[in-house]
Amino acid sequence: MTKKIIRKIVLVSDLTEANKRQMFELFEMYYEHVDFKRFLSDLSEKTHVFFFHEMGTNRLVGFSTIFRKAIPEIAPGIFLFSGDTVIHADYQGSKALQKSFFWFILESKLSSPTQPVYWMLMSKGVKTYLMMRKNFKSSYPNYHGPTPSPHDHVLNSFYTRKFAKSFDEKTGLIIFDEKLGSVKSDSHFKQEKVPTDSEAKFFFEKNPQFDEGHELACVCEIKFSDFTFHIKKFFIPKLPKK
Numbered sequence: 001m002t003k004k005i006i007r008k009i010v011l012v013s014d015l016t017e018a019n020k021r022q023m024f025e026l027f028e029m030y031y032e033h034v035d036f037k038r039f040l041s042d043l044s045e046k047t048h049v050f051f052f053h054e055m056g057t058n059r060l061v062g063f064s065t066i067f068r069k070a071i072p073e074i075a076p077g078i079f080l081f082s083g084d085t086v087i088h089a090d091y092q093g094s095k096a097l098q099k100s101f102f103w104f105i106l107e108s109k110l111s112s113p114t115q116p117v118y119w120m121l122m123s124k125g126v127k128t129y130l131m132m133r134k135n136f137k138s139s140y141p142n143y144h145g146p147t148p149s150p151h152d153h154v155l156n157s158f159y160t161r162k163f164a165k166s167f168d169e170k171t172g173l174i175i176f177d178e179k180l181g182s183v184k185s186d187s188h189f190k191q192e193k194v195p196t197d198s199e200a201k202f203f204f205e206k207n208p209q210f211d212e213g214h215e216l217a218c219v220c221e222i223k224f225s226d227f228t229f230h231i232k233k234f235f236i237p238k239l240p241k242k
Helices: 017-030 036-044 096-111 126-133 149-166 198-206 224-235
Strands: 005-011 048-054 060-069 078-087 117-123 215-222
Touching: 005 096, 017 036, 017 060, 017 078, 036 078, 048 096, 060 096, 078 096, 096 117, 096 215, 096 224, 117 126, 117 149, 126 198, 126 215, 149 215
Parallel strands: 078 117
Antiparallel strands: 005 048, 048 060, 060 078, 117 215
């Protein structure tokens, strides 16, 4: 039986060297073409880390990095940008990450109730993309049609500013000159496993070389209406069927 997970949000500025080493050891179990120096560089740009430890043993079984800041040069509001994320295979069915992210975005939205809150997400795996699409209505790109103008502007401006020539506005892909953090072949989702899912099909069409480390640039506007759905999905126990 899988043990329960203890969730904790920590400021990047409070991390110890031991914390960083533990994180990287778990990260390189599931990603290739990674190194500790580059991992630390990415981490230094973030503001918070979601930590997931196994109850009883305190073993690190997952983490996700993120930053929260204003970027007025692009648009008014708060920008959240997800970084490195990994969950141990034994816990990939857990909703710990979703619950931690729920409280984080709720706090972010409450701190800026009259302005937009944008979650910027780079997706090199279908699971990450589906987590966004199945939990937030105003998330793009998606198979329903073109990305609306305001969100398209935010998406293109943010990723061009951050990645310059590595980001292609026409394809919506971020492709680096060298492989960076591609998912190991024995741990990523294969297309044939989700043949009837329109959302997954769209991801594979947009990012056919995801297993080479190509990232699909995404944007999601967090709205108060999203929280009603999340409370019902993650925090209200389902009654047993009669």
